[in-house]
Amino acid sequence: MAESTVYELSSEGRLGIKFPTLDVPETELPINFLRDEVPLPELSELDVIRHFTNLSRLNYSIDGGFYPLGSCTMKYNPRINEVTARFQRFTCTHPFQPAETVQGNFAVMYLLQEWLKEITGFDAASLQPAAGAHGEFTGGLIIRAYHKSRNDDQRTKILIPDSAHGTNPATSSMSGFGIVNIPTDNRGNIDLRALDAACDKSTAGLMLTNPNTLGLFEENVLEIIDIVHKAGGLVYGDGANLNALLGIVKPGELGFDIMHLNLHKTFSTPHGGGGPGSGPIVVANYLADFLPEPIVGVIEEGNDEIPPLYGFVYPKNSIGRMKSFHGHFGIIVRALTYLLMQGKDGLREISDHAVLNANYLMSLLKNHYTLPFNRTCMHEFVLEGIWEDVHGVHALDIAKRLMDYGFHPPTNYFPLNVKEALMIEPTETENKQTLDLFADAMLAIANEAHETPDLLTSAPHNTPFKRFNEVKAAKDLIVCCSIPGKN
Amino acid sequence: MDTPKGYKFSKTDEWVKVDGNSAKIGISDFAQGQLSDIVYIEFNKETGESIDKGQVLATVESVKAAADVNSPISGKVIEVNEGLSETPELLNEDPYENGWLFKVELNNLSDLDELFDTKGYDEFCESRH
């Protein structure tokens, strides 16, 4: 049965929460500006608790099961993060409080800036961007500002591999650049010749995800970066896949100039059903002046007895402010808690096991699904979700059938340069038994595809809901609850 | 469905059907198949507006994709098939007749020479599979 909406559960006169009696003398309200009624529902506290509890039960989540979504890094979200993030002295601080009353907050932000710089090998950081795409946009604007500062007006294009995430070209457009697509070669690397041919005086930069969305480390990464630098462009790193590189290599040392990170991927902060995330940006020292303002710095050095005095610092040629206030502080607290617990050895262990898990799973599946690139993968790998000898079954159907086996499907239809792609990222927090069970399910489905394909094309069968009519949703465009008694 | 004769096609899957001084423009059966269920059409040009070859005339949106309709020819818009907004599925069902998008006045007949004829377009589509 479908769950009712809050409007359908509403009953006139019900109150969910009472407030204290007004303790000040009353002033007249501005008569010309008063509204009649607030069209919100009326529910009791139990109504609300029950409704949202029941809704939560309709969700699949990491807490509930394996979530091998490629490039999303669905690792376990530690509970201690939720505890520290809820300390009253963090949650009840106003962004405009006098600096001397929030030194703890500044220290948290400063520490995270330092950790992220050291992990990635960069010189300066900003924690202001609200999400990965926001960090990318920040990066695009920094690239633009950099070339402008050198009076280089011709830098109008960004090079993007054809395997790139959709945010990359969208970001480039938003930052005012044209896009040049660079093809992938048959080893899954960027086609070096095509890259070289595309690089000229109009090249503002290259947006590179490494490992790329095929889960492969660019074998010619040093050469790639060199080609772009020689042409006068900058290399932007999409840090979505950083989970493979912690303690393995520092992108800054490979020559990347600027990178965004996803705290809600690599650094264990929750996905929240679609946010909030956080997308800090790290840069080489020649780009530090362009960072969005403000960033956290040391205003006065400390010594053995007194801690340093922290405060906001305004980069000289800042691109400006990317949003209101300072950044997603609540998410920053969680990421710092996680990092403190990992320490330098813990970080290396994460990538070691993320890559171990992915290669193990790939080994189990590669004889039953087509592997477009037969190389050691990093933290994720891509399979083709079709078979030559089976017609009418696509990656989508495999994905839907996996739900019957109790698993969330991998990312499908991405990256675009693989047919019927299934992008699988197990993450380091999954144990061998889970991976074996998942592989068993994938094998069973491969057999079903050959013997009883209907089971796939009509899947899912065992989930709370079946396949939805997406065409109807787009045509009818009902985006609000109907209010019983109105309409 | 069979590709109709007398139509000309662009590499980006638009068709032109000349009728005297005017012509109709639409998208091919191949294009509508790639998009699958079309849910919305955004017309970018109005009656009376001039159009250049290659310009975006409209955007066709389905559940899984959004594609630009690029003008195969240059000229001036005489009529827009606004009614399609109510029944976008016509583009899927009848792309060559009732699913026409624009009626235009051509101003450069030689634009047509660069387009595929029916046979050429069929071969082109074959090579893409």
Add this chain to the structure above:
Amino acid sequence: MFIPHTDKERQEMLKTIGKDSIKDLFTDIPQSKRFPTLDLPDGISEMEARKQMSILADANNSCDEMINFLGAGAYYHYVPAAVDLLIQRGDFFTAYTPYQPEISQGTLQAIFEFQSLIANLTGMEVSNASHYDGATAAAETCISAYHHFRKKRGNIILSPFIHPHYLETIRTYLQSISEIEIRIPDISNPIDFKDAIRKLVDNKTALVMAQYPDFLGNIINYSSVSSFAHENGALFATIVYPIALGILKPPADMNADFVVGEGQSLGLPLNFGGPYLGFFTTRKELIRKTSGRIVGETVDEDGKRGYVLTLTAREQHIRRGKATSNICTNQGLNALAVTIYLSLLGKHGLKEVAYQCYQKAHYIASQIDKIKGFKVLNKQPFFNEFVIQCPSDAKEIQNNLLEKGIIAGYNLESDYPSKKNQLLIAATEQNTREDIDYTVNSLREVTNG
């Protein structure tokens, strides 16, 4: 410590892969750069991490330990216990973006309800699933307006009494679009915006935008601004403080085309500035020009009502370079918190909170006005925020009050250089009479007024 592997399992897995050690999986990394030293401390236990974070937190003084009158875009409202406990359910906070609707109806229905509540609150036809915050929602509004007119209209007119951070963010977002010109009239009285736009709006204007109540707290009827914009073919948008809509007329009544704003006051803690939530509403016919996720109602194969992400063809993962925005997430869990808050408060609760905010603010304003040398400067009606002129150095007054445990509002001079020694004071339902009286007396004391 969240890695479950045993030595035995590692060996078995390596054997299956056909490698001797995990190190051998990294041969693609250039050798000279492989396995760098990380100049970072060793890892610690949960107990120690908790202690370290606790020490950092204790270096703060928080609003619940002091008396707070800071607003300026983030407000210290009461967050009911049910909100935070519901969003801590693992099924909500450890779920991903609902791309597989069959197993994500919890998230999808919650967003659908969010959209409905916000649309109804603002009086607009549709809402999206949220932006990062009020500032980016305002910036995205400018971009939507620009694309609505197919880039043929590039003038954007903004009121100078929009939150300074929002104005800065808009400038940042639009800096790479050369056809856009931002015009902000040079006026010192907020009400003068109504006349000022008459000289600025022309047939190249895409959007006129103002804030309600504005940054200085003023409630202004922008109907004439809206009409004039529309007469000239432009769109009109307001940025709104949602709690105020508990008692104030929604901007839809002023024929706004877009109503956006900051949702923090609807059940999100202050959190030193984030993560917050930008709500974004518009008219149905403009929906395709807007960015951000939208959830729509439909049915499944069995005819059961449910919800899916819809109009996704506009978004970056499909349109890629042609998308009008690169936005990928919405503020997920925060949108859920807002949905729960509004459901819990409902029609009467929100009205009550708004009413109390108004009353507390007017009480303290009237008391401050009586102190020698102080004056409430607002000439327009205000909701819960207002400006006072101080008789002496405002910074010093704030410092003195801080020593008494009071955060005395926001100093306006850094944003408006001509407003010397003026403070922006906000009050919410959490300010008690006792605290207000203590604050007023303290002001009197430190200025010998």
